[in-house]
Amino acid sequence: MNDTTSTGQDPTEQSTDDASFRLSENGDTTAVSASTTAEVTSEPALVVDGVSKRFGSGEDAVVAVDDVSFTIEQGSVVGLLGPNGAGKTTLIKSILGMVLPDEGTVQVFGTDVRDGRRGAYADVDAMLEGARNDYWRLTVRENLRYFATISGIDPDSVTARHDRLLDRLELTEYADTAVRNLSRGMKQKVSLASVLAGGAKLVFLDEPTLGLDVESSRTLREELKRLAREEGLTIFVSSHNMRVIEDVCDRVIVMSDGRVVADDTVEALLRSADRNAVQITSADIDDGVVRALEREFKLLAVEAVDGRRRIEVRASGDDLYLLVDRLREAGVTIDGMRTIEPDLEDVFVGLTGKQSGLGGAGEGWSQ
Amino acid sequence: MSNQTDASEQLDDPRPATYYHLARAVLYREFLIFVRYPANAIGGIVVSLFFFGVLFYGGRMVAGQALTDSIEGIIVGYFLWTLSVGAYSSVSNDIGSEVQWGTLERHITTPFGFAPVALLKGVAKIVRTFLTSAIVLAAMILITGTTLQLELLTIVTIAGLSITSVLGLGFAAGGITVLYKRIGNWLNLLQFGFIVLISAPVFDAPWTRLLPLAHGSALLQRAMVDGTRLWEFDPLDLGLLVAVAIGYLVGGYLVFQTATRRARRLGVLGDY
Incomplete structure (x- = not known):
């Protein structure tokens, strides 16, 4: 690390023997x-x-x-x-x-x-x-x-x-x-x-x-x-x-x-993003199911979509199998399920705790 | 995207630009803008002639023969004032515009350095101002029916050196604009102070010769009214004219540099 300190002079002024x-x-x-x-x-x-x-x-x-x-x-x-x-x-x-x-x-x-x-x-x-x-x-x-x-x-x-x-x-x-x-x-x-x-x-x-x-x-x-x-x-x-x-x-x-x-x-x-998550959509997910899942998993998001519920749960490997077992035990029929890949926006939010300023990673939002 | 120019990639042979290329680029840009967008120049000429018309006809109504007797001096002074205002405002406003456009930084970081670019821009402004002021001068002579001695070399040399000192003031004003961006309009009011400088009593108060425009104005009066040629002037008078021109130009540029350096320290250089 350079330990240069301010001298009060312009450090970028043109030198007289400029080689350019x-x-x-x-x-x-x-x-x-x-x-x-x-x-x-x-x-x-x-x-x-x-x-x-x-x-x-x-x-x-x-x-x-x-x-x-x-x-x-x-x-x-x-x-x-x-x-x-x-x-x-x-x-x-x-x-x-x-x-x-x-x-x-x-x-x-x-x-x-x-x-x-x-x-x-x-x-x-x-x-x-x-x-x-x-x-x-x-x-x-x-x-x-x-x-x-x-x-x-x-x-x-x-x-x-x-x-x-x-x-x-x-x-x-x-x-x-x-x-x-x-x-x-x-x-x-x-x-x-x-x-x-x-x-x-x-x-x-x-x-x-x-x-x-x-x-x-x-x-x-x-x-x-x-x-x-x-x-x-x-x-x-x-x-x-x-x-x-x-x-x-x-x-x-x-x-x-x-x-x-x-x-x-x-x-x-x-790779460093702490965001191994799955997104599950079902009409059978009620408040009771959500509360039960919260006791064992980290829920990232819960939202209503077209009369159904969509939840995002941090889970990977064995946790994923356990999650599916718990949902089956609760009588939940899974309508849709997909893994969520982390993107740079997630990394950015994780590092800075702030949104990037203009939105997500979509192409059009800043155009 | 097409690849039609792949062959052209073989043709690149970048050569360093010389000061000749720099001068050509800067002067050509000014020429293009002057030719393509003449509205500003024409507007300036019309406004100048309008005010001169008010001065001449209004003054004749009020002062009668007294004004007519001194009309040559008024025309010469007005000519020098239009030159000064053109040079000053174009330089100071140009710097302000470059700040707003984000192009000033590109001129400051050019490998040529900002000073040669600024100097060339100043020369271009002077040439442009001479063209428009010459039209105003011709119109004033026609309106008043006055006869003046128009020895080109003498007029261009003395008037050019006179407004070189104003260029220095323009650089100083531009530098202050870089630092305090909203002050530009106030600085434009300074151009009315040029009237005082042009009519300064250089014979009664010799020290006023050290002010910008004052000594040059006196010499220009002698050249255009009395017909004194450049080589007929006292070398000391010409030397003083050159010294004042260089002094104010260098001083103004130093103010610009100092203001720019302070703007960099404060983080206010540029407008982005």
């Missing part, structure tokens, strides 16, 4: 992508070490991020989950240099952001939730060219990349349309395209599927997976949409009250 700039052969000062270094050394894409951020002072102080540490390898897709107020946005802003952390260090492709902010962020871009991220008065293609340049890449050298992005995000026919004339979902896709236009190696996406319809959301998720798989793009995605996180991410970091409460693969988190 050099004189080219014709004498022009040239922005040099840090990717060269990244590719050669295979440094982790991101190392966050002991980052803390407190807002306010005295009794009113709020610890937004509390001693957060993790490492993200190149080419991986990592999700960031947490209820509202968990510190996700502050953490992302701290990594991107938009918030100055009180403590801790951030390294991007091996470069400490305090040693060379420009160099560290040369291969980084971000799509921030709630912001336009691009210019609505320009056309889609003009945005791509502009932000490629701002990212330090000659736009004429990546026209093929832009064509591919437009094609993959189904924006080709709108390439020469002003962004202001597009739907919200299309704007969201343009925003993502502009983030990827300059060939960033590490991108931060905050609610990337917000505003997208089901099909567009699926398209975007597939594209993110392809970019990570085929182009080695490292993606750090924050979302309330469990489907996005579960579908796209190799690994999930869960935050609560400013701290990391879980950091593991999606599969490992699902």
Whole structure:
């Protein structure tokens, strides 16, 4: 753990010997992508070490991020989950240099952001939730060219990349349309395209599927997976949409009250869920049966459905056989029975004690 | 999704962008917005001419010959004021807009650094403001039937340096807007203070030459009314003009940087 403490100075200010700039052969000062270094050394894409951020002072102080540490390898897709107020946005802003952390260090492709902010962020871009991220008065293609340049890449050298992005995000026919004339979902896709236009190696996406319809959301998720798989793009995605996180991410970091409460693969988190349950539906389940079951089993839910009762009972293995025996002894005819697979929402609730904020794992609720 | 562009994947050959590419991108963006959305520019020209018309015809009714005798000075001052207001408001409002759009952060984290981007944006704003103010100037000359000395190099140089100091004020105002987002409209009121600066008594109170616009306004009056050419000015006067321009530009940019750094410390940079 890094024990860096606040010095009162801006730790991410640009150093004068920034290695990301050099004189080219014709004498022009040239922005040099840090990717060269990244590719050669295979440094982790991101190392966050002991980052803390407190807002306010005295009794009113709020610890937004509390001693957060993790490492993200190149080419991986990592999700960031947490209820509202968990510190996700502050953490992302701290990594991107938009918030100055009180403590801790951030390294991007091996470069400490305090040693060379420009160099560290040369291969980084971000799509921030709630912001336009691009210019609505320009056309889609003009945005791509502009932000490629701002990212330090000659736009004429990546026209093929832009064509591919437009094609993959189904924006080709709108390439020469002003962004202001597009739907919200299309704007969201343009925003993502502009983030990827300059060939960033590490991108931060905050609610990337917000505003997208089901099909567009699926398209975007597939594209993110392809970019990570085929182009080695490292993606750090924050979302309330469990489907996005579960579908796209190799690994999930869960935050609560400013701290990391879980950091593991999606599969490992699902395995850890304490949620081996069965759902039984029957017209014969009355209050007496419920009370009897409660004495031996943990009932997770009891609800009335179409004149019948549906109960959820935590049971597996031998418990399951015992449960069926007890129901038979009580004269209950089982109309329906199915096991309940835990999903990321269950894991999330188990870890944080809170709902994710926008609903369950269904596709459509956040679109 | 289609795979029609698989072949294009072989064509990617990313090359680093130079400052030339950056300048081209920033200036081209300003040009596109100016050409495609001329309503703002036309509106500004109409409003400027309306107020000048009220000033000229109303003033002539009240002051008669006295106003006509000093009309050249009023036109030059009004020309410089429209230039100043255009440069100041476009820079300060631009920064505020970038904050709202979430694009300011992308310019701050660019590998070029924010300073060159901001400087280029400022240049683009000055060029745009010159175009619209030139139209206002031509209209004022036609309305009043006045004759002015229009030596282009002299006017562009002196007026350009004069409003460079205003750009600095625009950056400072933009920085304060980043920090205190709702204060932008109040800061726009500052542009009426430019009238005081333009008409500052630089001969009676020489220290006012150190204020933005004041010294430049006096030199511009000499250039456009008396016909003094750029090379005919005292080098000390030109040196002071350059020093004031650079001083306020650098000072304003430092205020912007300081405000941005404080916004990052407070976690209020950006609007997301």
